[in-house]
Amino acid sequence: MTTGLELKSKPIPSKGLSADEDDEDDDIPLSINLKKRSHSRIASKEDDDQDNEEEEDDDDEDVVLAKNNTSSKTSRASTRKKPRKTRIQYNEDEDEDKNTNDNDDEDYGVKSEIDSDSALSQGSQSSATTVTSSSSKPSPKKVRKTASTTASKSKTKSQTKSKSNTKVKKEVTTTTSKKVKKETTSTSKKIKKETKPKKIKVENDSQIAQDTEEYKTLKVSKVKEENIDETTTDENDNKYKWWEANKDDDDTIKWTTLSHNGVIFPPDYEPLPSHVKLYYDGKPVDLPPSSEEVAGFYAALLETDHGKNPVFQKNFFNDFLQVLKEAGGTRNNIKIKKFELCDFTKMYDYFELKKQEKKALSSQEKKQIKLDKEKFEEPYKFCMLDGRKEQVGNFKIEPPDLFRGRGAHPKTGKLKRRVFPEDVVLNLDKDSKTPEPPEGHQWGEIRHDNTVQWLAMWRENISNSFKYVRLAANSSLKGQNDLKKFEKARQLKSHIDNIRKDYRKNLKSKVMLDRQKAVAIYLIDVFALRAGGEKSDDEADTVGCCSLRYEHITLKPPQTVVFDFLGKDSIRYYQEVEVDKQVFKDLTIFKRPPKQPGDQLFDRLDPSILNKHLQNYMPGLTAKVFRTYNASKTMQDQLDLIPNEGTIAEKILKYNAANRTVAILCNHQRSVGKNHAVSVQKSGEKIRELEWEKIRLKKGILQLEPKELKKDKKYFEEINDMKDDEIQTIMKAIIDREIERCHKRFARENDKKKFEGEELLTEDDLKEWLDKIEEKKAAFDKELETGIIELKPSLNTVEKLRAQIEKFENRIQTRSVQLKDKEDNSQVSLGTSKLNYIDPRLTVVFCKKYGVPIEKLFTKTLRDKFQWAIESVDENWKF
DNA sequence: CAGCGGACTTAGGAGTACATGC
DNA sequence: GCATGTACTCCTAAGTCCGCTG
Known part of the structure; x- marks a missing residue:
């Protein structure tokens, strides 16, 4: 049976988020479940025996493995192929590398030990020599770990990056000069970036897809039409119930017909009144509108954290000067050189004033403005998809602004440039009328690709990636995706035992790669870590499971692990938890010298390897499914514990407590408000x-x-x-x-x-x-x-x-409960898990069974998004 | 066949609407 | 009825993962 239930009944205090709440057990913070789970799932009754046995063989384990390794050709061949890690790429055990890497060896001396082949860290003795002999030079990893400046960071990163690129590596075999390497990578990178995406190709592809799928598509569209007829008799088009329609199992074709009115562009820049100016060294500056706009972006943020962030300031200032230069400099011949001499306060004050004025408008005026806006936006809010009216999500093109990167993002503050119709690619069916581009402009491209769900797209200039205009969350396409996601997670139920059994076994595998896989899956399963893909050096330094580094975990014998790293959005993940004994040992091995801060914990793993492995258990299984599965599973277990009694308010409170357990499991945080x-x-x-x-x-x-x-x-x-x-x-x-x-x-x-x-x-x-x-x-x-x-x-x-x-x-009682709730929730964000991880059917069933109106738990938006769940589920449904 | 482009989900904070307490 | 605090929506950044391609 499931381990979840038993866990919940015996909560263990969390050492994580709330160190001083050890005796509060009603909301069962994360580590509880986690710890409990880890125990019940992984630690068996034979634990002790195993341990003894382990302890003995653990030390010489490596030796054994090493032997194994030298004699094993097959395994060598298999791992050698994958020298992928960037940050801590240990060198190949190939001769050519050895010969040419004297210099690199110093920091990658590790390689010969850890990397060589499938053998799990083969004889540390032998490698020890390498390490000591090369330890005279400081490793760049060390720099990396402590360095907070972007300069040193990018240096080390780009260096390590080059290692991931085998081609580059070969080119520089004769030298170990970091400079050369760096240049090589950066140029190759540049070239890559400059190559244009193959638009034509995509179109061709979609064309082909359309052609080959024609027959199918026709069939599908017929079915759909029939359905529309049925459903539209009592509802309007908008209420098409896709979940009652026949299943369309071809998910490469997203639509048959698609038409829309294009997108809304942000208004043109309106220069400030002449008395509002930037001051430089005490003198008013006459800026050309284009650069005044950029200065204004900064001025508006003057008093925010962004505005005070030196990286932000630097990036802004560079781009500002660039724009100014392009416009031919200031109009009154002031040469702007230093950021420190710029005074944005007049502009800032003006914006504040405008805000006040807007706020002070009468409610009548406000209403009118809102009405006008709605009327203007109306045509863009909807599109026609397969003959039905569907809501569009973000129909507005993002306005120009300074890029607000999260965490220590090296590019934060850079100018996000204005998007023009010429930059925008529209996607719609061939027979639909192309929306009129704004006066005096042309669309960048018109595409007819029905294998994708976007209506419009453009390339953004900060990281050169795409932005899409897509359907709203309440649309049929999104809804279907959502349902699929949760069904996939439910499917995992029938494989999870097997997977757990396997990884538990493989925690002791003699093959390093397998052992790393096992530990990684363990962490993903038990602690709900994300996969953790590789990141480039022009992004914030955040990690997930596969990208965890040496310094991100601390091992406290006998079996406590402290996680401390920045995850997605630079949100800190800090947990002190007990893990399975064998996991603890494995982590010790993964951290064994000569590994050091900066080195990858899972030096042979990346998400694609892991996911490929997971697909063996179940098609479509990837690391992220575990998060969905464990979140929903936890929610189901928590809800099952709630007695069906008390007032609705009490039930809601308990629901929220269950919700909170999930949020904590997923580490969904929010910053505490300033007046909290x-x-x-x-x-x-x-x-x-x-x-x-x-x-x-x-x-x-x-x-x-x-x-x-x-x-x-x-x-x-x-x-x-x-x-x-x-x-x-x-x-x-x-x-x-x-x-x-x-x-x-x-x-x-x-x-x-x-x-x-x-x-x-x-x-x-x-x-x-x-x-x-x-x-x-x-x-x-x-x-x-x-x-x-x-x-x-x-x-x-x-x-x-x-x-x-x-x-x-009574009053004291309610107040205290409220206060506690407030405190408990102050750092935890419940919304994210409700929106993305908890199967909405759980909530619907809860409402039905417990007589709680759904409006109390789902906001209007959520009810729209999850209409499929609300209308399709009966109260005996289980996740 | 690794690496990367592309397309999709997931995420927290800013901004705004709404509720609540006095 | 207003001020204040909270809830909800909007916005867009930051992940994941798939599949194409040199």
Whole structure:
């Protein structure tokens, strides 16, 4: 059976995200499940025996393997073919390399040990010599690890990169000069970038595809038409229920007919009013519009983190100067040289002012603007796909701006240039009318490729990749993809046991590659790591499983691993977890000297190797499916634990807790809002205030009926919990708050009266209010001094007091729960998992079974996106 | 047959609408 | 009824993975 359920019932405290919440177990943070899972899945009862055995053979394991290796020709041949890693490419064990790599050996001395062949790190003894002999020179990896400057980073990276390129390597066999290598790579790279994509070819291909698929397509389209007829009788076109239609299992053809109205381009740049200028060295600069626009992009970000980031500033400034140069320099002959002498504040202030003005518009005006905008956008919002109206997702071309890369992105701040119709490729069927390009422009290209889902595309200038205009999330194409994704994940259910059995076994494989595969799959399965593809040196340095490096994990015997690395979007993954013993040993081996910081942990692995391996278990299985599978599985298990009782609000809270477990598993984070701390503190104070009120009432009871104390000692225990100085603080806070409120109210009411021409409140009126507060304050002081509580006259019996106290207790309870929820959620983002990982049918079933309206758990957008799930599932459905 | 282009999903933050508490 | 805080949407960056090609 599944391991999930048992796990959940015995949560282990997380050492990860919330170190000080060890005893909170209701939301079962990540590592819980993880740890538990790791145990139940991998550690068997024979664990101990195995371990003993292991410990013995572990040390000489390598030797054995090494022997094995030298005699094994087949395995050598198989691994030699794949010298792919970039960062830590160990050199081949080929002779030619050995001869020519004296210099490189120093850092890749590792190679002879680890890389040679299938043997899992063969005799470390033999390699030790290599290492020591070459250790005189510092490895570039070291630099890489500590260097934070882009310069040193790119140097080492490009160097290592060259190693991944066998061709290049051969060219430089006679030298080990890093410079030469670097040049070689960069030129080859340049050449690559300059080669234009083969547009014609694509078109031809799609043509061929269309032709060969004609028969099929025709059939399909007929089926579809029939379906439209059926469904459109009671619904409009938009409500085509693809999930009720016959399955179309040919997924290379995405559509038969497609027409649309093109895309919306951002408005042309409007120069700033003449009094708003950039100042250079104290003097106003007359910028040509093109460069003023760029300066404006920066000015708008002046007070943000981006604006303050030196890399951002540098990249912006370079591009700004470039644009300025192209426009022929400033118009008043000021030579801009130094960023530090530029003063953007006037521009910044102007933008702020504009924002305020916009905000200050009357609601009528705002409404009108919105209406106009909607009317203008209407034609672009929809397209016709196979005769049905479908929503388009991002029908607006991205406006020019400064590129806001995440994390330490080397290109952050660079100018993302304006996209013109000439840059845009449109995709639609042959018979549809081509939308009119904007006045005075032409489309870059018109394509008729029905093997793809995009309507328009252009090439972006930051990393030279493509941007696409595609259908919205609620479209049939996206929906079908989504359903397929979850069905694939469900399919994994029937293979997972087998896969786990295998990788558990292979954790001890004598073949290094297999052992690395096993550990990698283990990490992906248990800790939901991403595949981790290779990245180039002009991107932020982030990693996933296959690209983990030496410094990203710390091993704490006996079997604890600390992960600390930046994952997608430079989000930190920090987990201290227990792993399977054998995994721990393997990781130790993967980190064994001469490996050092900067080196790849999985030096023989990359996602494509891993995925190829996974396909053996199940067609279409890739690393990312594990994330979907484990997320949905965890959600199902968590939901199963929720009792069907209590109010809807309580059920929602529990659902969210389950959701949170998944989010934590997937490491979905969000930055804490800037006023989070303040608001948490406020809530805390409010709770203490309520507690004080409660205690006060209890004291009141004893005043009224001292005998009560004996009857229920426990009930009154807490009255001494609150010391006088805290009480005083609370009282002061209450008084201060009331005074402030009083002043605000006075100002507000007078504003209103002024506006309406009524008689204003006088200072005396204000004083009257304030006096009342003074009275209250005096009463507080007296109470504090004498210890005698003056209760409201209505609270004159013990019963009434008790009832009142209960009310307070409830309020404290709700507030505390809210506060805890707020804190728990402050760093965790629930949305991503709900949107992408948790099978929506789980939520739908939960709603049906527990009587929770779906609107409470799915927003409008989500309901649209997951309509297929909402309408097709019955309450017995299981993931 | 590795490497890369291309097309697709997944991601967090900014911006905006809406709810809630006083 | 307003200010403040939260929820939701929009935006686009950053991943994954497949399949083509030199």
